[in-house]
Each structure stands twice: as C-alpha cells, then as structure tokens.
Amino acid sequence: MRSLAGTVVLITGGTAGIGRTTARLLARNGAHVAICGRDQERLDAALREIPRAWGMCCDVTVPADRERLVRAVAERFGRIDALVNNAGQGRVGKLGDLTGDQVSTLVDVNFTAVADLTRLVLPAFGARGGHVVMMSSVSAWVPIPPLSLYSATKAGVLGLALGLRREVPRGVRVHVVCPGPIRTEWLSRELNGRRPSTSHRTVSPQGPIRGTWLVR
Amino acid sequence: MKKCLTARVSRTVAVPRWWEVARLGSWAPVTRLLDVVVAPASTAIVRLARRYGRSLGSPS
Numbered sequence: 001m002r003s004l005a006g007t008v009v010l011i012t013g014g015t016a017g018i019g020r021t022t023a024r025l026l027a028r029n030g031a032h033v034a035i036c037g038r039d040q041e042r043l044d045a046a047l048r049e050i051p052r053a054w055g056m057c058c059d060v061t062v063p064a065d066r067e068r069l070v071r072a073v074a075e076r077f078g079r080i081d082a083l084v085n086n087a088g089q090g091r092v093g094k095l096g097d098l099t100g101d102q103v104s105t106l107v108d109v110n111f112t113a114v115a116d117l118t119r120l121v122l123p124a125f126g127a128r129g130g131h132v133v134m135m136s137s138v139s140a141w142v143p144i145p146p147l148s149l150y151s152a153t154k155a156g157v158l159g160l161a162l163g164l165r166r167e168v169p170r171g172v173r174v175h176v177v178c179p180g181p182i183r184t185e186w187l188s189r190e191l192n193g194r195r196p197s198t199s200h201r202t203v204s205p206q207g208p209i210r211g212t213w214l215v216r
Numbered sequence: 217m218k219k220c221l222t223a224r225v226s227r228t229v230a231v232p233r234w235w236e237v238a239r240l241g242s243w244a245p246v247t248r249l250l251d252v253v254v255a256p257a258s259t260a261i262v263r264l265a266r267r268y269g270r271s272l273g274s275p276s
Contacts, residue, residue, distance in 0.1 A: 007221065025217065025218065026217070026221070031221075093262065094258070094259075133220050133221070138230055138235045141238040141239050141241040143241075144254070145254065145258035145262055146261060146262045161226075161228075173223060173224075174226045175220040175227045177231060178228070178229065178230045178235065178238070180230065180231065180232060
C-alpha cells in the first residue's frame with residue numbers, strides 16, 4: 001500500500017464525528033491534514049487534539065466560504081492532494097413534516113456543497129491527479145422513511161461520484177464511502193436535541209466506529 | 217478511508233464491509249418488496265426512531 005506521508009488532505013466537517021476520526025487517523029499516518037467546521041470552539045478543540053492538523057472556520061453552505069477555504073488550503077500547503085467531502089447533516093422525519101428551510105439547508109449541506117467543493121478542488125490537483133472521497137451512506141441504496149430526504153441527498157452524492165469517474169482526467173480517483181449505522185452527533189441531536197453523551201457509543205477518538213440501527 | 221486515499225482505482229465501499237448487502241436495496245425485486253413492507257409501517261418506524269432518540273438522551 002502506498003504511503004499517506006506528505007499528502008495534503010482537506011476534510012470538511014473535520015471537527016466532529018467521522019471527519020474528526022478520519023483527520024486523526026490520517027495525521028497519524030503522516031498526512032498534512034486541513035479541517036474545517038462551522039463552530040470555532042469545536043475547531044479549536046479538534047486542533048488541540050490533532051496538533052499536526054491545520055484548520056479554518058468555514059460554513060460549506062456559503063459559496064464564498066467554500067472558495068476561501070480551497071484558496072487558503074492551497075496557499076498554506078502549496079497544493080491539495082485529496083478532498084474528503086465529509087460535512088453532512090440529516091433530518092429525522094417524514095418529508096411532509098419538514099419546513100422549506102430544513103429541506104433547502106439539508107440539500108445545501110449534503111449535496112450542493114459537495115458538488116461545488118469538488119468543482120473548486122479539481123483544478124488544484126493539477127497534472128499529479130488526486131483523490132476525492134464522497135461520504136455517502138448505505139441509505140443511498142436502501143432509503144428508509146424517517147430519513148427519506150437525507151437518503152436522497154446521499155444517493156445524489158453517490159450518483160455524482162459515479163458520473164465524475166467518467167469525466168475527470170486520468171489520475172483523479174473518485175471514491176464513495178457508504179457508512180452503515182453510526183451514532184454521529186447530528187443524529188443524536190436530531191433525535192433528542194442533545195449531543196451524544198460520553199456514556200454512549202459514538203465515533204470515539206480511541207475506539208472503533210460502533211453501530212446503532214439508524215444510518216449515518 | 218486510508219485505503220481509498222492510497223488506491224490506484226476509484227472505489228465504492230460500505231463500512232463495515234458486510235453492509236455491502238445494502239446494495240441489494242437497489243435491485244428492483246427487493247425495492248418492490250420494501251415498498252410493500254415498509255410503506256404501511258412508515259409512521260410506526262418514525263415513532264420508533266423518536267423513541268430510540270429519547271433513549272439516547274436518557275442516562276444509561
């Protein structure tokens with residue numbers, strides 16, 4: 001297996017859950033990790049935990065923020081070798097019970113931001129090529145009622161990745177990761193209005209990713 | 217994730233690997249079966265999800 005040492009990886013939503021765990025893992029393997037998140041406090045906490053990482057406060061639903069983020073990472077490291085489109089959220093409930101704002105925010109975070117960030121990063125790969133990782137979900141294959149809209153956005157991400165593989169230059173790889181049931185922060189917050197307590201199984205800094213029956 | 221970033225070809229993976237079985241959900245006969253089975257139970261499934269959420273919020 002080739003090494004990750006020296007690889008510049010941008011991870012969106014790297015301040016919590018799967019993104020933070022991924023950032024820690026990649027940094028441990030010698031990658032130069034850039035993370036972003038909306039909450040400055042949590043970003044600071046993540047950077048304290050992963051001293052090798054670099055971070056920037058950024059809302060991926062804001063087009064100007066996305067451009068600023070890609071420009072800042074390219075300036076800081078001189079290049080970008082990989083993008084992990086991890087930032088995402090979900091809404092638990094039937095589509096008819098959601099508000100218009102909730103629908104558009106969910107699509108903005110889970111799909112529009114992913115497509116636009118990928119568009120912005122592709123030129124930064126240059127002739128070297130690079131990797132784009134799309135974080136989808138098993139619910140893209142099996143949509144289930146409380147997460148129908150979420151599943152649709154993840155199916156969109158999956159479709160985007162499959163299409164991109166057929167149009168990007170040689171040397172660019174587009175991967176899709178479909179996690180099964182994982183108790184990430186948005187899910188716990190969405191279900192009960194609180195962040196997951198430390199006594200429950202979560203995407204733990206030390207331990208493996210454990211499952212619950214709800215999808216990521 | 218590490219395997220993806222060091223791969224020579226594009227990959228689509230489920231995590232954990234045994235969730236690959238969910239790909240069957242895109243197969244038409246399975247989709248039709250799920251339509252028949254899940255649709256009448258959708259409200260109950262949402263209610264169960266909420267109840268599960270409350271259990272997440274309570275101390276263990």
